[in-house]
Structure formats: C-alpha cells, structure tokens
Amino acid sequence: MMRRSEFDREISRIAIPALGTLVADPVVSLVDTAFVGRIGVPELGALAVATAAFGVAFFLFNFLSYGVTPYVANAHAAGDTQRASQLIIAGLFAAVALGVASSAILIAGVGPILDLMGATADVVVPASTYLEIRALALPALLIVLVGHGAFRGYQDTKTPLWVSIGISVVNLVLDPLLIYGLDWGIAGAAWATVIAQWVGAGAFLWLLLVRNREDLGIERVRPTRRDFGKLFGAGWALIVRTAALVLAFTMATAVAARLGTVVVAAHQVAFQL
Template structure:
C-alpha cells in the first residue's frame, strides 16, 4: 500500500494535527506567509470597497485594470518567486552544511575560530577531556548567487512591465472590451497607467520575498507587507475623497505602498546577504530562464481563463464587470491562504533534498497535502455562510448584488480542490520539478469558452478543470516521492 500514489494522503494521517517538530516548522513558515499573502488581497478588497462607493462604473473600470495588471504581473511574478525560493533554499542549505564542516574541522584540529566565522548556534566541542564544551558560532552574511540573480531579473522585468502597460494602455483596454465609447475607458486608463508605475517595486519586493522564503524566514516579508498595506489603506480615503482624486488616488496609494514594502525588504535583506560581491559568472540567469519558461506556461494557462472572463464581463457592461471584480477578489483572498502551506512545503522539501533527507521529504509532502484538504473544507464552510450576508460591504447596487450571488456558491464549494492545487505546486517546486506543474492546466481556457455562458463563474471552472487533471495525473502515473537508488536521493516519479 505504501507504493500506491494516493497513499501520500493517508501516510501518518493520525498525526495531521500532532504538535510535533514537523508541524511546528510548517506553522512557523506557513502562518506568516499566509498572513502576508492575505494582506495584499485584503488591501485590494479595501480598495474595491472604497471605489465601489464612488459608483459601479468606477468599480468596473478598476476591476478591468486590475485584471490586466495582474495578468501581466503574474507572467513574471509567479515563476520568479517560485524559482527563487527553491534555488535559495538549496544554496543556503548547501552553504550551511559546508560552513558546519569547516567549523568542525577547525574544532577537531584545534584551530581558533575567528570572530567573522561565528554563527548563531551552539556547536558541541568534544575535546580530550571527558566534558563537552559548547562553542557559540555566528554566520557571516550569506553568499547566495540566486538572491542577486532574482533581484536583477525582478528589476528588469518590472521596468519592462511598467513601460509596456503605460504605453499600451489604450489598445490593451480596447482588447479587453473597453472601447472608446465606454464610460469605463477614462477611469480604467487612469488607474492602469498610474498603478503601472509601481510595477518595478512589485516585482522587486516579491523577488526579495522569494529569497526570504528560501531562508524559511516568512516573518520579515509579513512585517513589510503589513506596513505597506496599512499605508495603502490609510492613503486610500485621503487621496480619493479628501483630495478628490477618485480612482487615481486609489492607484497612487497602492504604488506608494509597494515602494515602501520594497525599501523595507531590501534594507533587511542587505543585512543578511552579500548582494554585490557575486560576479556575472556566478549569477544563475540560465537556470532562471530555463525553469522560468516552464512555469511561464503554467501561469499563462492558469491566468488566461481569468483574463478572458474579465474581457467577456467587460463587454457585457459595468454591472457584470463590477460583480466579477468582487467575486474575483473574494476568490483570490480565500484561495491564496493555501499558498502559505505551499510555501512551507516548498522550502522544507528543498532543504530536505539538499540534505538528502528522504524520510523528511515524504513526511512533509504528506502533511502539507493533508492540511491543505482540511483548510479547503474549512474555507468552503466559511465562505458559504459569511458571504451570503457580507456582499453589501462592496456595493449597494441591486443588479450587481444579484450577479454576485450567482458566483459566490461556486467560489465556496471549489475551495478544497483549489487548496490541493496550490500545495501540489509547492511540493513540485520543492523538488525543483517545475516541468510537471507546467502541464496541468494547458488547454482549459479555450474549452470553457465554448461550454460556459455565464462569465461570472468561468474562471473558477477553468481553474478547477486544471486542478482535476492534476489530481487525475497524480493517481494515473503513480506520482510519489521515492528513494530509487537506496542512497537517500529522493526523486519524483
């Protein structure tokens, strides 16, 4: 039974809530990540609520602009962050093992340990005497080539994205169904062009977050994100209503918050990592591009359906687009909670692979998948109960509320499969198996285009079709973690 592909769901299932060392490590990484990931969608929900009280046209305009911005951003963000986390976790673990070996060699040879070699841990020193002394060691700033690579790639992609969206705003919005006669065109163009100025900060900050995740430090990104989002929430009403800037105020507030987050993260990262000493030959651009292309396929497949649905909703008018925007933000805020578990699984697995720790890799994969299923069921119940009564905080328009009521049940009941999909990705990325995730949802955007007439539920149908295919492949191919050679080397099969 242990070799059956679905056995991973039942392995040590009685320990799913056990407060052992593995669960504490998962919680230590996942909870701050979960809160940080939740902070941005919550800030977007606050933006949506503020804009919704200006009017349905403005709400729809902001919705279509956010759909465009997110589609372009995710093409770069998702591969960049995921690859950075895995590469940094591997390099950091390898460097730690190498440093420990050097320290132990010096201890055994009696060589004095210099101040710059000190690390924040106690290493046992066993001498000729019967007593065991403890040597306090503190690590110098890390030399992580992937961190420098991620910052360069993120900065370049951010500038490219900003230039593209600013100069192509009109044709892109026209493609999305906002033509020159639409009342949404002016506010949508204002919001999109202003928010695009923050693209370099968005990609740079997320690249840095990928580095911290690789270090299993998810608290620092959480604190930075909270500071930025609080600034966004405070600036929103001031710029929108006090200075009467409308949707422009919402965009400017968001841009300011993103640059604030970037500055905080760069300041903290520079204390831990030597960012400037790596030569060009040490940077991992080749591996970033190779694996980034694989994840790019997955991102385009996953987000194409959402962008397509937004375009169809925009063509149906401001009412449908406004309802779509509210449902989409609710779905993102709920579904991304599972990404906290995915990040925890990815970071722990990448470290376990670097250490060739087969048992921990298998235990981690089982535990995060089991917790994902539990989280998905809980989200289904919460969304079903809460959102039937909470939709009015976004708008008071009766027609918009009616369309929202059509989308909410589907958003709620699909949460378990969404949660599993996110965590499956985290497990694959932890094993640096980026190719597998690239093939799970390739052909379903166009398929759903022909079978789903209601654009309000189209993106969730597309997403879940892809997730079901991933689960089917899991069961059909025997996708399991195994030690094929008996030497502790863990592989996906």
C-alpha cells in the same frame, strides 16, 4: 490517528506566517475595490478591467518568487553564502529589468489593451488613468516577489508577512486620503497602491542589503549568466501554468466588460470576495 512528528513545530513555524502572507496580499485589491466602489459604478468597472490587465503582467513574473526560493534554500543549506547572494542579486536585477520593461509596455499600449479587454466608453478613461499610474508599481511589485522568495529560502516567513501587512496598512491609510481627501478619485487609488508597493520594495531592499545582510551572509557579488539562466529556466513551467490560470480570469473579466459597466463592476466585487 495521525502521529506527531518531530518536524511538526518547525513546519508550523514556517507555514503559519506563510499562510498569513497569502491572506494579507489580496487585501490591497480588496481595499481598492471597497473605496473605489463608493466613487461610482464606471470607476469600479474601470478598476476591474485595469486590474485584470495589470494582473497578467504581474502573474507572468510570479516565477521570480518561486524560482529564487529553492535555489537560495539549497545554497543556504550547503553554507554557500556567495551562491545564495548571487541568486538573490540576480533576482533583483531581473525584477527591475522586467518591471521597467513591462511598465513601459503597459503605459504605451494602454489603449489597445483596454480595447482587447472590451472596455466600454464610460470605463475607458478611468481605466486608462488607473492602469497608467498603477503600471509604475510593476518594478516594485517584482522586487517584493524576489524579497518573498529570498526570505523563504532562508526559512524566514515572518519577515515577508510583516512587509505584506505594512503594504496593506500604507494602502489602507492612503486610499481614503488620496481618493476623497485630495479628491483624486480612481487616480488616488492607483497612487496609493503604487506608493504602498514601493514602500514594500524599499523595505525588502533595506532588509536584504542593509539590516540583515550580515546575518544572512549576503555578499556584494555580481550575478553570472548561469544565475540568470537558472532563475529563468526554473520559471518556464510556472509561466505556462500561471498563464493558463490568468488567461481564464482575464477572459472572464473581458466577457463581463462586454456585458456592460454594471456587470463588470459587479464582477469586480464578486471576484475580490
């Protein structure tokens, strides 16, 4: 029989909202799949290929979230607000820089990327449209990752949960409006996601740097090279681990794409479920 610990309540307070966030985050892709699937099979296949390509860039920089959390937590526990502030600001700077660079690479290389993914002729045009627009969300997405990591470092998992729910709700409202109401098709799905992610990024920036700045003790400081070094140093193991995982998923989508539009469309539905 398991004995109850004095820390059970504290663990539950942190873990349950964090679990809710893990559930809420994939809802955006699931909603996109549901709405785009009603446009047509080529569009659904295009969504699968473009999402897989976009996912590589996103997951490779996932370390921004998990790298920020322990350093902020250690600094916060030690009462070193300046150190915590420097690490958060360093994370935000890195998110913007990596996001802009990755976005530019995705947009410039959309043709070769889709060729590498094995996109068929009827999928290439809608996939290009979706990926070029969706790439604009990368800086916002990485800012959101840093926001998640920062608040977890302060042992606050409820705030990221509410932001994740907000992102999902914005996307859920905009998807039918832009896809069907304005007849933008798959481009509408991409714009809905871009807007939702930037709303989430704006929310985290406002919460960290304005609304909760004094409560969290976040100071207006300049990060040092050491801060960036610690952030990226902690991320290498995660990058290798994530790259291996994402490579498997991406290869599965690429194989499905080479088998035909219907197959890759079915793969997208099954993967989201």
